Amino acid sequence: MASIKDVAAEAGVSVATVSRVLNGHPSVSEDARRRVTAAVTALGYRPNAVARSLRTDQTRTLGLVISDVLNPYFTELARSVEEEARALGYSVIIGNADERPDLQDHHVRTLLDRRIDGLLVSPTDGGSPGMLDAARAGTPMVFVDRWIPGVDVPVVRADGRSAVRDLVAHLHALGHRRLAIIAGPAATTTGRERVDAFREALAAFGLELPDAYIGQGDFQAESGRRVTEGFLDLPEPPEVVFAADNLMVLGALDAVRARGLRVPDDIALAAFDDIRWFVHTDPPITAIAQPTDELGRAAVRALIDRVEGRTGESVTLPARLVVRRSCGADPASGQNPTAVQRSTS
Amino acid sequence: MASIKDVAAEAGVSVATVSRVLNGHPSVSEDARRRVTAAVTALGYRPNAVARSLRTDQTRTLGLVISDVLNPYFTELARSVEEEARALGYSVIIGNADERPDLQDHHVRTLLDRRIDGLLVSPTDGGSPGMLDAARAGTPMVFVDRWIPGVDVPVVRADGRSAVRDLVAHLHALGHRRLAIIAGPAATTTGRERVDAFREALAAFGLELPDAYIGQGDFQAESGRRVTEGFLDLPEPPEVVFAADNLMVLGALDAVRARGLRVPDDIALAAFDDIRWFVHTDPPITAIAQPTDELGRAAVRALIDRVEGRTGESVTLPARLVVRRSCGADPASGQNPTAVQRSTS
DNA sequence: CCTCCGCGTGGAATCGATTACACGAAGGAT
DNA sequence: ATCCTTCGTGTAATCGATTCCACGCGGAGG
Numbered sequence: 038m039a040s041i042k043d044v045a046a047e048a049g050v051s052v053a054t055v056s057r058v059l060n061g062h063p064s065v066s067e068d069a070r071r072r073v074t075a076a077v078t079a080l081g082y083r084p085n086a087v088a089r090s091l092r093t094d095q096t097r098t099l100g101l102v103i104s105d106v107l108n109p110y111f112t113e114l115a116r117s118v119e120e121e122a123r124a125l126g127y128s129v130i131i132g133n134a135d136e137r138p139d140l141q142d143h144h145v146r147t148l149l150d151r152r153i154d155g156l157l158v159s160p161t162d163g164g165s166p167g168m169l170d171a172a173r174a175g176t177p178m179v180f181v182d183r184w185i186p187g188v189d190v191p192v193v194r195a196d197g198r199s200a201v202r203d204l205v206a207h208l209h210a211l212g213h214r215r216l217a218i219i220a221g222p223a224a225t226t227t228g229r230e231r232v233d234a235f236r237e238a239l240a241a242f243g244l245e246l247p248d249a250y251i252g253q254g255d256f257q258a259e260s261g262r263r264v265t266e267g268f269l270d271l272p273e274p275p276e277v278v279f280a281a282d283n284l285m286v287l288g289a290l291d292a293v294r295a296r297g298l299r300v301p302d303d304i305a306l307a308a309f310d311d312i313r314w315f316v317h318t319d320p321p322i323t324a325i326a327q328p329t330d331e332l333g334r335a336a337v338r339a340l341i342d343r344v345e346g347r348t349g350e351s352v353t354l355p356a357r358l359v360v361r362r363s364c365g366a367d368p369a370s371g372q373n374p375t376a377v378q379r380s381t382s
Numbered sequence: 383m384a385s386i387k388d389v390a391a392e393a394g395v396s397v398a399t400v401s402r403v404l405n406g407h408p409s410v411s412e413d414a415r416r417r418v419t420a421a422v423t424a425l426g427y428r429p430n431a432v433a434r435s436l437r438t439d440q441t442r443t444l445g446l447v448i449s450d451v452l453n454p455y456f457t458e459l460a461r462s463v464e465e466e467a468r469a470l471g472y473s474v475i476i477g478n479a480d481e482r483p484d485l486q487d488h489h490v491r492t493l494l495d496r497r498i499d500g501l502l503v504s505p506t507d508g509g510s511p512g513m514l515d516a517a518r519a520g521t522p523m524v525f526v527d528r529w530i531p532g533v534d535v536p537v538v539r540a541d542g543r544s545a546v547r548d549l550v551a552h553l554h555a556l557g558h559r560r561l562a563i564i565a566g567p568a569a570t571t572t573g574r575e576r577v578d579a580f581r582e583a584l585a586a587f588g589l590e591l592p593d594a595y596i597g598q599g600d601f602q603a604e605s606g607r608r609v610t611e612g613f614l615d616l617p618e619p620p621e622v623v624f625a626a627d628n629l630m631v632l633g634a635l636d637a638v639r640a641r642g643l644r645v646p647d648d649i650a651l652a653a654f655d656d657i658r659w660f661v662h663t664d665p666p667i668t669a670i671a672q673p674t675d676e677l678g679r680a681a682v683r684a685l686i687d688r689v690e691g692r693t694g695e696s697v698t699l700p701a702r703l704v705v706r707r708s709c710g711a712d713p714a715s716g717q718n719p720t721a722v723q724r725s726t727s
Numbered sequence: 728c729c730t731c732c733g734c735g736t737g738g739a740a741t742c743g744a745t746t747a748c749a750c751g752a753a754g755g756a757t
Numbered sequence: 758a759t760c761c762t763t764c765g766t767g768t769a770a771t772c773g774a775t776t777c778c779a780c781g782c783g784g785a786g787g
Contacts, residue, residue, distance in 0.1 A: 038519070040743055051767045056745060064765060081515070086495040087435045088743030091772050096432070106461050109454070116451050119478060128492055130475050133464060147473055150431040170426070174383070258658075290662055313603075317635055319664030385773055396737045401775055409735060433773030436742050730787085740777080747770085755762080 039080040047076035100148035106133040117333030142167035162224040177343035181336040191351040193336040195327040203358040205238035217250035217275035261288025277305040305364040321361035384425040392421035445493035451478040462678030487512035507569040522688035526681040536696040538681040540672040548703040550583035562595035562620035606633025622650040646710040666706035
């Protein structure tokens with residue numbers, strides 16, 4: 038592969054001049070510029086990004102560590118992150134943590150070793166050593182979706198509180214009183230927050246959230262199945278199961294089916310995170326939709342602000358309720374339209 | 383960030399010795415080794431991968447350019463690729479082409495600029511300039527899933543031929559005679575091959591595949607909807623629509639629903655590529671499943687073989703039919719079990 | 728006692744870029 | 758004519774690692 042020296046030789050100039058032409062430096066004669074560009078195309082020369090990074094101490098690369106690539110929510114997030122980054126002249130390297138803190142750390146370390154300019158993380162846990170080191174070392178960093186309390190890093194996320202209130206209002210209006218939740222891991226902020234928001238919303242309607250109605254999941258489908266089976270075994274099973282992510286509701290659906298029960302007639306189902314497949318499930322699933330695309334873009338902008346020395350700020354965007362048939366409403370006619378409206382407030 | 387010089391100073395040895403310790407070189411005294419490791423931990427030193435790559439001319443990184451991250455098939459593929467690569471000591475950088483040749487080229491160029499050791503591609507088209515350059519330049523390369531005829535690069539893929547035969551046998555046994563297909567882009571091998579396999583299988587049962595029953599899709603949901611609407615407008619609409627990928631069948635489902643028709647009673651549906659959501663759609667969708675995980679791993683092994691100077695060979699693995707309710711069978715009881723058996727041959 | 732060998736170590740070249748600095752030529756001002 | 762800019766260019770240092778080569782030292786063999 039041709040190097041800058043080869044180009045210099047071919048053009049009959051020094052490497053400095055070649056570099057200047059490549060970087061659009063003003064003080065190069067028109068003649069030299071022509072000869073260099075000719076040599077570049079003749080040799081099919083492409084600058085070595087590795088060498089350039091070593092010298093300039095910047096890679097124009099962002100790292101993105103997500104919790105689970107197989108979760109469509111994170112896939113969409115990754116896509117919008119890459120898009121915005123590309124538009125701003127950066128590349129993205131994705132690390133998939135599979136909800137495992139050790140893997141998360143592995144990726145953070147690897148990315149730091151490659152001297153990425155900034156790091157976008159959706160932490161799997163409450164702060165693994167590698168992550169805390171990175172934050173402390175001053176690597177530009179932004180949390181997206183999930184974050185770690187007490188760590189001084191901007192957070193870009195959706196606030197589901199009002200949407201959860203809308204959901205509970207919707208369920209209450211349909212006559213449901215015994216509502217259960219499949220929570221995410223307690224180590225994650227989204228795992229805790231969604232339970233809190235749910236409990237608060239219930240309280241506003243004078244409803245309790247008994248411990249028996251809080252199932253401990255891990256954001257994976259299998260845990261949704263397990264927890265739902267537990268709910269169904271209760272002397273007084275819930276009328277509604279709300280899953281804290283889109284994968285767990287799938288498991289819940291499995292468990293309900295396996296008992297020969299019907300949704301929503303025997304039990305209602307809802308989920309956090311809306312994905313396109315929910316339109317086609319049987320029945321279509323009521324969900325809380327995050328503005329995933331905007332989240333990804335905002336996170337990248339905040340991170341690049343930090344990378345380039347500006348102050349990237351935290352951003353919180355509203356989530357909104359999308360009513361479908363899994364809770365009993367007929368969305369084509371009956372349900373209260375104010376629910377959808379209020380969620381954008 | 384601490385460099386090797388700092389470590390050398392801290393340990394009271396030369397940088398050469400530090401490097402030797404770091405790389406497990408034998409001829410270092412026990413004493414020096416101890417002092418160096420102590421200095422490393424004291425400073426929290428991590429070698430600069432950029433500098434190392436520049437010197438050694440290898441990045442221990444693989445590039446993976448996939449056609450569409452939002453397609454669960456490719457997400458699973460990416461995951462298994464990363465897993466196998468990690469197990470073998472390599473990192474993976476993913477580029478998402480979004481089925482756009484220009485974006486594909488952008489990613490190939492960027493990856494080559496970073497001097498990745500090898501490239502895994504599932505080409506979006508029939509050979510864009512960047513890709514052909516890469517192949518010609520001698521970059522270790524392997525095609526996965528799709529490939530470009532005439533380019534001398536190993537291919538790791540699934541052969542759907544026998545599974546398509548099984549599918550057609552299944553459909554024929556259920557009494558269906560008018561079978562249509564939503565094809566992928568003609569520029570892709572999978573786009574063409576699946577149509578050919580379908581036509582061949584039909585011929586074996588004395589059935590034709592009229593042009594009106596071949597819809598031109600682009601592997602995206604929207605094209606599935608459009609094509610299916612065209613089928614339904616035909617004077618004699620098909621009894622079965624077979625989509626060449628999992629996204630297009632979603633669009634087909636939309637189109638069928640929008641007309642108020644039922645699956646499978648009014649029209650049967652099937653798809654290439656099985657994904658976990660198909661179990662939960664209404665109705666569950668009959669699909670041809672690729673051994674995605676094994677495909678990803680085999681591709682990585684073949685590529686690393688090339689990278690490390692061995693001869694990575696092409697691999698073809700069989701796909702298999704997974705019967706569900708979208709074609710009219712009741713998989714719990716009725717359908718011919720030989721269909722599933724034969725597909726593994 | 729001398730020579731040779733091997734081991735542990737350090738000095739310095741190297742990878743491919745960027746960039747500070749110096750230098751010569753040309754042109755304008757005095 | 759002399760001096761000072763300005764402009765275009767080249768030389769060389771630098772980034773952080775790896776690795777070739779040489780050197781000093783100690784022990785073994787003659």
